[in-house]
Amino acid sequence: MKIAVVDDEKLWLKRVEDFLEHYYSGREVDITYYLSGKNFLNENKKSDIILMDIEMPVINGFEAIERYKTRFPEAVIIILTTHDEYIKKGFIFEAFRYVDKTAMDKELSEALKSAERKLDGGKTMFLKVLRVGEVAVKIRDIIYIETMKRHVIVHIKKDLLLCGNTISEMEKELAEEGFFRVHRSYLINLRCVDSFCKTDIKMSNGDMAMLSARKSAEFKKNLMEYRYYIANG
Secondary structure (H helix, E strand, O other): OEEEEEOOOHHHHHHHHHHHHHHOOOOOOEEEEEOOHHHHHHHOOOOOEEEEEOOOOOOOHHHHHHHHHHHOOOOEEEEEEOOOOHHHHHHHOOOOEEEEHHHHHHHHHHHHHHHHHHHHOOOEEEEEEOOOEEEEEEHHHEEEEEEEOOEEEEEEOOEEEEEOOOHHHHHHHOOOOOEEEEEOOEEEEHHHEEEEOOOEEEEOOOOEEEOOHHHHHHHHHHHHHHHHHHHOO
16 A cells, blocks of 8 residues: 655654554555655655645645546545645545544544545446456446447446446446436446536546536536545545
8 A cells, every 4th residue: 555645844744654653563555755745746656545734835735636636536635734624625626534633643543544444445346348248347447437329338447348238227236336327328437527517527537428407406416415425434
């Protein structure tokens, strides 16, 4: 497991370092420390868990998170802060936990345990891939599903699968897994939404999914509720 800690204050960085050394004693964990959001982004290193301070010069924590998640959307973000007012804003960036620096010993342990469970989890579904047969795919790896003519195409990380399942069957199976039917031809993973406008949704892989006008209000409601759920574990 790889962890990144980003904080421009050396005192707080040292406190986090001491905590993590004790917490992960005897376990193989790759931990990298950064004194600025700029250095963190410039290194462009994939990490599983990010402990991110918010108030930093040049590039603040929210900007660093937003830019990092475009490259590594599956990273679990834990925000370190002493200001409660940042929590609401953090929902936009799908932060997983908010840890009060002044109560770090109590809160960070729970946050890390929950983050590890999140990383280790991931349900699997079986797809009827044409000319291949039944294939097991982790649900969290599915970015979106679309229908094209008579086929169903499942878009996963760095690949796509042509399947014999119907989109309605998949919608039913994924109903409790954070997926939403935004258009008759598109079923999307809410976790993988990058941005959206009136008629289109940009997914984490850069693809665009169509957003039905009659589904727009329900989609926005579901997306906000899902991000709130993820942020609060």
